[in-house]
Amino acid sequence: MEAPTLDSMMEHHRFPDDHISLLLLLLYSPIGLFLLLLRIFIGAHIFLVSCVLPDSVRRFLMRIMTSVLGVFTSVSEPHVRDKSVKIYISNHRTYFDHNVVSLITSCASPSVSCPPGFLCWARGFLELGTPGSRAQLKESLKHYLSQTGSPPLLLFPEEETTNGKKGLLNFSSWAFSLSDSVQPLALHVQRPLISPMVTGCPWVMELFWMLFIPFTIYQVRWLPPVFRYPKESDEEFSSRVQKLMALSMGIIGTRHTAVDRAEHLKRIRHESPTPAASVSSSTADSRMVQRVKEVLPQVPLSVIHKDLARTKCVDTTITNLLEGRVPFVSEEESCGRSEASVMSNRPTKSVYKGFGRRPQDRHLSLQERKEALYECARRRYLDKFGSLGTEEEEAQC
Known part of the structure; x- marks a missing residue:
């Protein structure tokens, strides 16, 4: 099967092409604006509650309260999850994937780009100090995993979002250097009327659209844990996990990297004048x-x-x-x-x-x-x- 192009792996348009869907979206707009204002008010209270509740109680209540914000989660194959595995590997669909998975199971997701501070903490990322080199990041994560009682790490080796329709970006090998066993999970996102994620759009704008639209459904499917073969390198390990995840999702594991994606977006912006x-x-x-x-x-x-x-x-x-x-x-x-x-x-x-x-x-x-x-x-x-x-x-x- 031919590998998909980078352009086919990204979503450039938020609104539908057919006139009927556009008409429905236009008719829904007054309701959406009302929901947006109401959910911003409710979301502020949910955020304050989540700051004071313990983790075990917080996940249960947050899963119920986030449904008021239009975010629904479904889990398949929960019996497959291995609680002894300390690394979860997921495909990357939206800016809020780590928040949704944390509603299902206790986990922490580091940010490789967001500097430490209130915004990083408020978005639910694990703070590891000022982002530095990959070597420094790996050392920080290894130190985190060595601590007793630390929740598993949720990592996105694609490092950038895709539309999940054609293929997976090449997995970065640093995420597989932390452990000899990982637990993959496949993430699917559905949303009526508009696309769940538009490539290059800021996370704040995506949050507004999430609160505007009636609902967004996140489907999490646990895959069997994968263990490193003897003498298998990090690159070979990451490539094998990528192929297994792509096969389970019915798409292709590509060699396109996050850097290739960034260069492609720059080229598109350069070739599209005002x-x-x-x-x-x-x-x-x-x-x-x-x-x-x-x-x-x-x-x-x-x-x-x-x-x-x-x-x-x-x-x-x-x-x-x-x-x-x-x-x-x-x-x-x-x-x-x-x-x-x-x-x-x-x-x-x-x-x-x-x-x-x-x-x-x-x-x-x-x-x-x-x-x-x-x-x-x-x-x-x-x-x-x-x-x-x-x-x-x-x-x-």
Whole structure:
């Protein structure tokens, strides 16, 4: 089976494509806004209660109280869970996966990016000091596991969220260097009308959408524990667990990493300009096409447009056309009746129709032909725009 692309593993659109779902969402909006305000008020009280209750009582009450916020959890295969295993491995779907799993079982999840402080603690992360290198993180986690009575660690070796539909990101091996046994769990998230998670959206915005929508269902399925083979490296161990989890979820374990995902998002943002930038770019493209057309009037506009879209430079496009790298059918146009026009027509004709038959045609070098063509364009600009046209041409590229 072919490995999925990074783009297919991410969710870029929150709203549905079909008109019926959009209409239902629009009709639901007043109710959603009311629920949002009500749940913010209730959520503040739930947070205060969770701060003072002991862990055993807190999980039971929090699971009931979070249902008021529209978060429901279901667990399958609970008998598979091995209480002796100290490392839980899960796929990563939303910013709140660790909060949901902690409602089911006692566990702690470290944050590899959130600095210690009130926000880190309020979001339910395990505080391990200032985030440093992976070596420092592993040492801190090993020290945590060595403490008597410490809850198991819940780790997300993908390190970034995916839509859970096509594949898993490559598992980072550091999570498997902490123990010789891990307990995988598969996490599925469902939500009506909108996507459960949009890639690149801040966690605060995702929280608002969670409180706005009627409900969100988290389904947790425990998988059998996995033990390290003799002499099996961390990389081999992580790869084997990834494949087992992907197989149980009906998707593919890929080699795409969290770094690849970040680079892909940067590329998407770079290639998606704002509307104002698009208008400016369109205006600039029209001017560039006109410049090339002034120099090479016999070249069709469609050919110029196509090559400029690739090169983004007038001089490079002219060079490609002169050297015959871009084939085209010449239009019946003349460059002018002046001496510079005659000089430009002669080398251009020889370039596009092969080597000239006469020695004087072949004698002209590429640079001489370009200079002749540029001189033709300058004369045309001077005739049309005066000195302004010359200044604009010199500023090109």
